[in-house]
Amino acid sequence: MHLNSIVITSFTVRDIRWPTSLDNIGTDPMNLAGENSFGYLQYTTSVDGLVGTGWSFANGQGNDVLCTAIKSLAPRLIGRTLGSLIENMGVTQRKLQSGQIRFMSPERGVLQLATCAVLNAVWDLWAKAEKKPLWRLVADFTPEEFVRVIDFRYLSDVLTPEQALEMLREQEKTKQDRLKEALANDAVPAYNTSAGWLGHSDDKVRELLADAVKQGFRHFKLKAGLGLETDRKRLGFVREVVGKEGILMVDVNQIWDVDEAIEYMKQLSDIGIWFIEEPTSPDDILGHAKIRAALKPYGMGVATGEHVNNRVMFKQLLQAEAIDAVQLDALRLASVNEILAVLLMSAKFGVPVVPHSGGAGMVELCSHISTIDYVVVSGKKSILEYTDHLHEVFEAPATVTKNGTHVTPTVPGYSCDVKEAQFAEFECPNGTFWKSEMGQKMLNDPWRGTLGEQTS
Amino acid sequence: MHLNSIVITSFTVRDIRWPTSLDNIGTDPMNLAGENSFGYLQYTTSVDGLVGTGWSFANGQGNDVLCTAIKSLAPRLIGRTLGSLIENMGVTQRKLQSGQIRFMSPERGVLQLATCAVLNAVWDLWAKAEKKPLWRLVADFTPEEFVRVIDFRYLSDVLTPEQALEMLREQEKTKQDRLKEALANDAVPAYNTSAGWLGHSDDKVRELLADAVKQGFRHFKLKAGLGLETDRKRLGFVREVVGKEGILMVDVNQIWDVDEAIEYMKQLSDIGIWFIEEPTSPDDILGHAKIRAALKPYGMGVATGEHVNNRVMFKQLLQAEAIDAVQLDALRLASVNEILAVLLMSAKFGVPVVPHSGGAGMVELCSHISTIDYVVVSGKKSILEYTDHLHEVFEAPATVTKNGTHVTPTVPGYSCDVKEAQFAEFECPNGTFWKSEMGQKMLNDPWRGTLGEQTS
Numbered sequence: 041m042h043l044n045s046i047v048i049t050s051f052t053v054r055d056i057r058w059p060t061s062l063d064n065i066g067t068d069p070m071n072l073a074g075e076n077s078f079g080y081l082q083y084t085t086s087v088d089g090l091v092g093t094g095w096s097f098a099n100g101q102g103n104d105v106l107c108t109a110i111k112s113l114a115p116r117l118i119g120r121t122l123g124s125l126i127e128n129m130g131v132t133q134r135k136l137q138s139g140q141i142r143f144m145s146p147e148r149g150v151l152q153l154a155t156c157a158v159l160n161a162v163w164d165l166w167a168k169a170e171k172k173p174l175w176r177l178v179a180d181f182t183p184e185e186f187v188r189v190i191d192f193r194y195l196s197d198v199l200t201p202e203q204a205l206e207m208l209r210e211q212e213k214t215k216q217d218r219l220k221e222a223l224a225n226d227a228v229p230a231y232n233t234s235a236g237w238l239g240h241s242d243d244k245v246r247e248l249l250a251d252a253v254k255q256g257f258r259h260f261k262l263k264a265g266l267g268l269e270t271d272r273k274r275l276g277f278v279r280e281v282v283g284k285e286g287i288l289m290v291d292v293n294q295i296w297d298v299d300e301a302i303e304y305m306k307q308l309s310d311i312g313i314w315f316i317e318e319p320t321s322p323d324d325i326l327g328h329a330k331i332r333a334a335l336k337p338y339g340m341g342v343a344t345g346e347h348v349n350n351r352v353m354f355k356q357l358l359q360a361e362a363i364d365a366v367q368l369d370a371l372r373l374a375s376v377n378e379i380l381a382v383l384l385m386s387a388k389f390g391v392p393v394v395p396h397s398g399g400a401g402m403v404e405l406c407s408h409i410s411t412i413d414y415v416v417v418s419g420k421k422s423i424l425e426y427t428d429h430l431h432e433v434f435e436a437p438a439t440v441t442k443n444g445t446h447v448t449p450t451v452p453g454y455s456c457d458v459k460e461a462q463f464a465e466f467e468c469p470n471g472t473f474w475k476s477e478m479g480q481k482m483l484n485d486p487w488r489g490t491l492g493e494q495t496s
Numbered sequence: 497m498h499l500n501s502i503v504i505t506s507f508t509v510r511d512i513r514w515p516t517s518l519d520n521i522g523t524d525p526m527n528l529a530g531e532n533s534f535g536y537l538q539y540t541t542s543v544d545g546l547v548g549t550g551w552s553f554a555n556g557q558g559n560d561v562l563c564t565a566i567k568s569l570a571p572r573l574i575g576r577t578l579g580s581l582i583e584n585m586g587v588t589q590r591k592l593q594s595g596q597i598r599f600m601s602p603e604r605g606v607l608q609l610a611t612c613a614v615l616n617a618v619w620d621l622w623a624k625a626e627k628k629p630l631w632r633l634v635a636d637f638t639p640e641e642f643v644r645v646i647d648f649r650y651l652s653d654v655l656t657p658e659q660a661l662e663m664l665r666e667q668e669k670t671k672q673d674r675l676k677e678a679l680a681n682d683a684v685p686a687y688n689t690s691a692g693w694l695g696h697s698d699d700k701v702r703e704l705l706a707d708a709v710k711q712g713f714r715h716f717k718l719k720a721g722l723g724l725e726t727d728r729k730r731l732g733f734v735r736e737v738v739g740k741e742g743i744l745m746v747d748v749n750q751i752w753d754v755d756e757a758i759e760y761m762k763q764l765s766d767i768g769i770w771f772i773e774e775p776t777s778p779d780d781i782l783g784h785a786k787i788r789a790a791l792k793p794y795g796m797g798v799a800t801g802e803h804v805n806n807r808v809m810f811k812q813l814l815q816a817e818a819i820d821a822v823q824l825d826a827l828r829l830a831s832v833n834e835i836l837a838v839l840l841m842s843a844k845f846g847v848p849v850v851p852h853s854g855g856a857g858m859v860e861l862c863s864h865i866s867t868i869d870y871v872v873v874s875g876k877k878s879i880l881e882y883t884d885h886l887h888e889v890f891e892a893p894a895t896v897t898k899n900g901t902h903v904t905p906t907v908p909g910y911s912c913d914v915k916e917a918q919f920a921e922f923e924c925p926n927g928t929f930w931k932s933e934m935g936q937k938m939l940n941d942p943w944r945g946t947l948g949e950q951t952s
Binding site: 070073074098099100101102104142149150152153193196197294298299300321326327330349350352355489 | 565572
């Protein structure tokens, strides 16, 4: 199928929300209740049955803002051929974000999420048209093709297209070996966070952890930050269950000031923690660098990324030596093209990429991304978060092997398609769940998921 | 009137857009056509005729996204008393941005703009209830009251409430003198950008500049970045018109990479330029620091701020010694409370605040902000941009004196109210302008204001 013969003809945007807060999934110190939600875009094409699906993520309230933003950008691609769009994805990204709408928040916030949804749909369409899972589409690129999908604007002080080419050519030499590992589901080790949501009781955490150990997991991430005594108790029994070899990570979701983070974490240094995730504002590059420098003598690292909006922020986190793991989020960046730029920079600085996958569908997308990182870019095995909720809603769900590795995707596309039946129940506001008494109560609470008393 | 007796009872959100692109107002290298637009919020209260008005700014397309975001946050204040909201504005700000919606883009992008609109309405209401223009409400605060309106989260590594108190108490000693200057319209010198939009012809620029010099202006800002030859020619005749004493600033709206900015600006060093504004991505703190260090030997400074989303980013720009002027935007930050935090940090680092006021209504708001900066915080005169379009649409328009200073606002409130008659013509999509053939053509172009060829 010639890509120039595939024309984008129309689109739909749907607001779908799963009531995950009812199971305490996604609770953390900043968000006491979250409903995993998508602004869900589908492009139809001139080829019967060939659709491009892309979505971006919200946590319940605000998903309508995301949908409005997607509706604002999506018309830009109507009438375009797939061939013209993918000829230079870097240019497509830049053009998509240009014009009047750019003024609102260039490459940040809701506009960035909407851009991601639109470009995810293009990548999904491209991979489907080539009849390959997305990771394989990218793994089969020549270094020149790889570099052409990236917008290097604002990056040239740390990474030029020429330097990127050189890095990719070096990895080419051994790519076939890693490709074989990927095809054998042995490219991306998993780590577990499902046990660590704050809403769970201690017994529930113990039980989930023991199960995870049995499943072969070796890395575990726990929510923390509710007071030293509580954290010490919780992390103490976690260490007991996972043993000395278990690798622990702790996540506090931005609750601290810089010096506060340093003082607090020093007091947990005896527990053995690989990194503290999101210790402070995700915008505070210099703050993360200060925390990292202060905790290094205590054997603890620093990580952030799930709220890092673009390649320029990641560039600086790397330049400032602020992080030990790049926790990029596949929805927060402007789709695969911008993610590839971050993979390249991370490899250049020698920092492992450990994508954020704490929400519905993120594991589906990131299993492509982590596979690309290993096979094509860094050549080093990293780990990828595995949360075990809502996989059943996808046409091509993510799974893990008995050895605690991610199963490499095989279905053509970017694994974005949600089963159509889900919309009858969970489309907002007209799905049956959201029309129910419980759903209405949740939707009509303007303060849902906030902290503390709001009425006085 | 006791503030606890004023209850917020309902709200309206309206999308208003002025077709400024038809006059080439707001054109720059990144935005070839902009329609100055507001997401316009009004809260009604239990007191007849007392409304709180707040808006945030967009540049045309995307204003509906902003309105959707405001509609998502605005219900949170229904039923609240003004007294409870202003008891601690820092806490009000934090609560307003918390919960599920926070996940989309904490303190960034469209959510930050929407927060600004909501809190602007609270500040407007507060000042109206106290029958004072906003700047005077704040100028009459004790240092303790001033500090209480600020959310210091993420700032304590550079500024604690105690340090802020000390700074404000020091300025208290001489505040009365500066207050007198403010009341005599001699607190805030103006500078001129209306001459510099890229869309204007050379003759038009010459004519506008000569007028501005006659009006007493001494500072002039020009758009640039369209090639060295063009820029040298334009800046050359500008220097001719404004004389040796004229202070020139240049704005390129983020078009360059870091090293490109350095190389380009070095070649303009003979013209005599105070600062280059927005040389690169507004997120690139380390990049601005590098550019500033490189241009310093050439006598040129660096400025940014109109796209800087929050106090954490400004904190770092100051920490990294990246800028010579803090160009905060009154709509980009989360209203007066967050702006005051940035004023304090700027004063602490000794960097002048030169607010961005390039869009409709921004001068109206910033004449309050710059007055507060001089009278209460820095005690040093800075300058404030004056663009002369669309003042006539406001109930309390900003004006300048014959001496080239801003007239200090006298009308109670935050000068946010737009004349009701404007909505009949410019509310989108139903105002008469937007229903016209021209209006429909502009609205239905998904690519309006973008650069280059979009269709192939």
